[in-house]
Amino acid sequence: MKKGYLIPLSFFTLTCVCIGAENKASVDCYPTCTQSQIVTAKNEINAELTFLDSKYSRLEAKANLLENDISVIRFNQRRSQIGTSVKSTATIGNSNDLPAQSGTEELDRLSDRLDELKTEMFTIEKERSSMSAYLDQFVNLVPTELVPQRASRSLNNNPYSDSPDRSLGDADFYYNDDDELVLNFGDFYALLAGVNEYESDEIVDLYEPVQDAKTLKKVLLNNYEFTEEKTILLENPTRSDLLNSLENLAGSIKANDSLLIFYAGHGFWDEKFKQGYWLPADARQKTKASWISNATIRDYIYGIKTKHTLLIADACFSGGLFRTRSAFQADEKLKSTLFQMTSRKAITSGTLTEVPDDSVFMKYLVQNLEKNQSKYMTSQDLFAKFKIAVLNNSPLNQVPQHGVVQGSGDEGGDFIFVRKNI
Numbered sequence: 001m002k003k004g005y006l007i008p009l010s011f012f013t014l015t016c017v018c019i020g021a022e023n024k025a026s027v028d029c030y031p032t033c034t035q036s037q038i039v040t041a042k043n044e045i046n047a048e049l050t051f052l053d054s055k056y057s058r059l060e061a062k063a064n065l066l067e068n069d070i071s072v073i074r075f076n077q078r079r080s081q082i083g084t085s086v087k088s089t090a091t092i093g094n095s096n097d098l099p100a101q102s103g104t105e106e107l108d109r110l111s112d113r114l115d116e117l118k119t120e121m122f123t124i125e126k127e128r129s130s131m132s133a134y135l136d137q138f139v140n141l142v143p144t145e146l147v148p149q150r151a152s153r154s155l156n157n158n159p160y161s162d163s164p165d166r167s168l169g170d171a172d173f174y175y176n177d178d179d180e181l182v183l184n185f186g187d188f189y190a191l192l193a194g195v196n197e198y199e200s201d202e203i204v205d206l207y208e209p210v211q212d213a214k215t216l217k218k219v220l221l222n223n224y225e226f227t228e229e230k231t232i233l234l235e236n237p238t239r240s241d242l243l244n245s246l247e248n249l250a251g252s253i254k255a256n257d258s259l260l261i262f263y264a265g266h267g268f269w270d271e272k273f274k275q276g277y278w279l280p281a282d283a284r285q286k287t288k289a290s291w292i293s294n295a296t297i298r299d300y301i302y303g304i305k306t307k308h309t310l311l312i313a314d315a316c317f318s319g320g321l322f323r324t325r326s327a328f329q330a331d332e333k334l335k336s337t338l339f340q341m342t343s344r345k346a347i348t349s350g351t352l353t354e355v356p357d358d359s360v361f362m363k364y365l366v367q368n369l370e371k372n373q374s375k376y377m378t379s380q381d382l383f384a385k386f387k388i389a390v391l392n393n394s395p396l397n398q399v400p401q402h403g404v405v406q407g408s409g410d411e412g413g414d415f416i417f418v419r420k421n422i
Contacts, residue, residue, distance in 0.1 A: 035143035035340060039411050045135045049128060056124045059117050066114045073107050139412050143340075183339045183376065185418060186256030186307060188226045191245055192217050193234040195265030195281050202285040209264035210235045212314060212362045216262055219369045225418040226260075238282040239290055246300040258415060259306045261297075264314040264359070301344055302408040308339075310379050310415035311346040311405060314359055338378055341413030344405045345379050349390075349398060361400055364389040369417070378414040 029037045194213035196206050217233050220226040232245055253259060266279040268291065277291035284290045301309050349361035364386035374381070383402040390400045404410045 033138070033141060033143065038138050038141055038143055039341075042135060042138050042411065045131055045138065049131050049135070052124050052128050052131065056121060056128070059121050059124070063114060063117045063121065066110055066117065070107065070110050070114065073110070077107075183416065183418070184256075185225070185258065185339075185416075186254055187230055188224070188258050188260070188418070189249060189253055189306075190217070190220055190226055190231040190260045190262070191234070191249060192232065192260075192262040193237050193242060193245075193265070194263075195236055195279070197236050197281060198266070198279070199282050200284050203266060203279065203283060206265065208359060208362075209314070212264045212359060213262060215362070215366055216312075216369075219366055220260070223370060223372070223419060225420060236281040239280040239292055242278075242280055242292060243296075243300075246304070250300065250304045253304055253306050255305055256307050258308040258310075259304060260310050260312065260415070261301070262312045262314075264362070267313075298405060298408050301405055306342075308343045308413060308415040309345070309405075309408075310343075311348075312365070313346065313348045314361055338380075338412075338414040339376075339416055342409060342411040343413035343415055344408040344410040345415055346401075346403065346405050347379060347383055348401045360394045361390050361398065364393075372417070372419060375419050377417045377419070379417075380414055382417065 029041070033041065192213040194209035194211070196208075196210045198205055213233060213235070217231055221228060221231060232249075234241055234245060237245075249259065263278055266283075268277045268279060270277065270288075276294045277288070278294075278297070279291055282290055297311070301311065347365075349359065365382075368382060368385040372382075372385075380402065383400070387400050387402075390398065
């Protein structure tokens with residue numbers, strides 16, 4: 001039994017904002033930037049990249065039309081002696097067709113214009129490459145206000161204290177009397193969905209996803225700061241079950257809360273539309289309206305305004321979903337930075353390859369969640385612990401993935417698992 005195929009989440013369309021003189025200060029702060037300046041700089045650079053992508057696409061479309069018209073002219077020149085010609089499919093010069101005998105002059109004009117477009121495209125490609133490298137500098141930059149000054153050792157330094165005059169107020173983190181880092185988390189929510197049984201006889205049933213979801217729920221409740229009240233388990237959910245649950249979470253979750261979304265079941269990769277889908281229990285083979293697109297999941301991840309959201313998908317997924325990050329464990333100072341910044345991350349069991357129903361990915365994911373003894377463990381830490389084990393033990397050579405869910409509001413932070421005092 002296989003869990004099928006899933007695909008990259010597509011990008012959101014962003015408002016194009018070029019980096020002008022008024023924005024220069026926030027971008028030029030590198031390498032000594034505050035957290036606010038880093039966020040502003042990344043937003044500005046991403047907006048410029050989006051503008052460049054849009055401009056490149058428009059030029060590429062024009063170039064394709066010109067190449068088509070050039071081909072038509074050359075074809076018609078070859079066929080003119082027998083009186084046969086074809087019409088252009090382009091709209092160059094406000095005309096839907098070109099004469100069969102366009103001649104060398106017209107051909108030269110179109111060729112010159114094509115060269116101009118390709119020169120512009122080449123220039124944009126270089127600018128995009130430069131901007132992407134600049135963005136990476138800010139993605140990995142540690143803010144100048146990384147660690148607040150340790151205040152006097154008193155209960156008033158505890159952000160959980162009822163005292164209204166605590167010196168750190170609602171600080172994101174502080175250090176206790178034992179000099180241990182304490183992060184000021186909100187609530188932890190989890191939506192865990194597993195689909196074994198499909199209503200349609202056209203879709204093969206699975207055996208493990210529901211049990212995988214139950215196992216993950218157990219370890220989250222027993223070992224980490226998740227509660228029964230805020231942990232939702234969906235067994236064989238329909239499309240409306242899944243979307244209604246996401247909609248309800250969007251209305252309940254607060255800005256400092258964290259959300260973990262888990263899905264195990266069939267997925268499908270549509271090569272024609274370059275789009276991927278989750279297949280809920282009521283999916284029909286030839287009815288896409290009964291599926292859930294990756295774009296829809298991405299939209300909910302963007303719309304549910306958490307501090308941190310982590311998607312774990314035990315199904316085939318594309319590495320193209322991510323801007324991958326180095327999977328090195330974070331020290332205490334870095335953890336405080338990753339906590340402060342908003343994150344939208346994903347861990348998936350594979351790329352565009354089949355993954356087994358008896359999941360090696362789930363085995364080592366759960367095993368490492370259970371064995372962890374650290375108070376704080378980022379999703380990046382977790383992935384680094386079990387990636388090699390999955391690679392070495394997968395019967396289908398699956399390659400697990402970790403990275404940013406593009407276009408969903410990630411600002412460089414990371415989801416953090418908080419271990420209970422057990």
